[in-house]
Amino acid sequence: MAAAPVAGRFAGVELGGTKVIVTLADGLNIVEQHNLPTTNPAETLGAAVARLAAWDDAAPLAAIGIASFGPIRVDPAAADYGTMLYTTKPGWTGARVVHAFAERFACPIALDTDVNGAGIAEAALGAGRGCKTIVYLTIGTGVGGGVIVGGRPVIGRLHPEIGHLRLRRADGDRFAGVCVFHGDCIEGLLSGPALRARFGRDPATVDPADPAWEMAASDLAELFVALMLTLSPDRIVVGGSVTLGQPGLLARATDRAGERLMKYIADYDVTALSCIVRPPALKNDAGPLGAILLAVGADQGGTPGVTSGLRSAALRDSRC
Missing domain, CATH: 3.30.420.40 (ATPase, nucleotide binding domain)
Known part of the structure; x- marks a missing residue:
């Protein structure tokens, strides 16, 4: 049985230590992408929120996926969920990453680390x-x-x-x-x-x-x-x-x-x-596509990751 196509308008945020990649996707097809510098939290997260808000105003986003550098609290049950833990990145310790997006958007928002996001994408598509x-x-x-x-x-x-x-x-x-x-x-x-x-x-x-x-x-x-x-x-x-x-x-x-x-x-x-x-088959798209897959998982109401259809299709592929 073929994997069900992924439908919806999704946004992904790959928050790195030197740059942020914000991505708009129709399903899993990237339609627009922008690089932003990672400076201080207010400036960086504000710029990312503004870019996603423009996309959301044009047509509502179904969900948002955030793949962030860390260490960051990724347990949704934790009181400080979505908060950056102690980091050597100046000014970022205690930054409320998810909160910055949740204040503006009503759609589901998923969070994971940047490496988990890239890993999810390589597992499903790479x-x-x-x-x-x-x-x-x-x-x-x-x-x-x-x-x-x-x-x-x-x-x-x-x-x-x-x-x-x-x-x-x-x-x-x-x-x-x-x-x-x-x-x-x-x-x-x-x-x-x-x-x-x-x-x-x-x-x-x-x-x-x-x-x-x-x-x-x-x-x-x-x-x-x-x-x-x-x-x-x-x-x-x-x-x-x-x-x-x-x-x-x-x-x-x-x-x-x-x-x-x-x-x-x-x-x-x-x-x-x-x-x-x-090496990664998706090359520089692994992180952005991982953030999009996090959004897809959030939209489907499951644990962030690869959707069941994509996962079953991937497991049928041959291995060396």
Whole structure:
């Protein structure tokens, strides 16, 4: 049975640490999109609300999806739902993200993290099609991760903070890391600012063949190993400016992870890992489409995520 088409006029807000992408969609078809700078909360959220209000005035929006950087309270039952928790982004701690939109719009509003949003989109429409469990990682200004099972994000007391795991370091690596909380957690080792500090210059200017990348590849491989042993995902989708700008890093880390894992589980050899670890198929549309899918889930009255029709269609797709 074919998946039912998604109908309705939806808006998505991908709230990132440096920019906001607001998207208008007819069903799942993007019809208009704008980038806004992320400055202070009042200015940033006000500009996003104004853009959506113009769309809503032209024709009412069915629902709004917000995929936000964090940490942010995503439990609708919490008293501070939709509020930014402590963050190093100046001025954003305590920002009432959902409240800014709920004051203006009467339609359903869904909230999740930006990585969960992108993961939802990749699970339904991209590199995670056909997979029951995927992990979506983004490596850029920071490192974030979302876990999607059966098309829906995994949420507990908070959302996962995969980027702040502290894992085994490569022998001889003395780089201290740059995370203000943990030093050498994954974000402190692999984010764009971390690589700049490690190399002493813009990592985009470092030759992919430079042996200095080996330490970073080892760190990323350790993260892949940890994810495979704890979650056993069908797919690990890795996006963000660092890995998309340095595909050699992803390939090298995948090889290292396979070499380490196959000593214990033969199914996780280099060949298997090269299939499991993938770049995002949706590329820069993963986040915006994820926000739209959050809106679709809110409109249908269910848990934010992939609609049942899309999920059943995705699970019929073949996997490598």
